Amino acid sequence: MNRRNRDAANRFAERRRREDEAPRLLAEAKNLASLKLELEERRSGVVSAEVSHIRRVVVEHAPALFEVPCSDPSCHDGGHDLTRPIMAELRAGATRFEGEDVCYGQVGNVPCERLLRYVGIATYK
Numbered sequence: 001m002n003r004r005n006r007d008a009a010n011r012f013a014e015r016r017r018r019e020d021e022a023p024r025l026l027a028e029a030k031n032l033a034s035l036k037l038e039l040e041e042r043r044s045g046v047v048s049a050e051v052s053h054i055r056r057v058v059v060e061h062a063p064a065l066f067e068v069p070c071s072d073p074s075c076h077d078g079g080h081d082l083t084r085p086i087m088a089e090l091r092a093g094a095t096r097f098e099g100e101d102v103c104y105g106q107v108g109n110v111p112c113e114r115l116l117r118y119v120g121i122a123t124y125k
């Protein structure tokens with residue numbers, strides 16, 4: 001394996017390990033019935049979203065971990081860790097919440113700074 005593939009494999013293994021070790025979502029937000037996340041990512045300074053998708057979380061099996069990889073393939077060590085803000089909303093019983101997160105990775109010598117906007121829609125039992 002070349003270095004890039006090995007890095008990717010390591011990151012994947014690391015992510016799997018964190019998912020396995022994270023508490024279950026339902027242990028942290030007991031009454032949660034469903035959760036949908038709308039994610040929109042754009043380069044800094046660009047108005048229109050380049051990447052957007054909807055993630056439906058399988059509440060029964062999901063870990064309490066919300067990490068979104070950076071969609072720029074040349075971004076190194078980037079991504080968005082939304083675990084803390086999203087878990088705070090779910091523990092508070094929010095049915096709709098939104099926020100933004102800036103990628104912490106590097107593209108070459110400069111910070112990536114891709115902006116991820118998220119909207120969460122949750123229902124509770």
Ligand SMILES: [Zn+2]
Nearest residue numbers: 070075078112
């Ligand atoms: Zn990035």
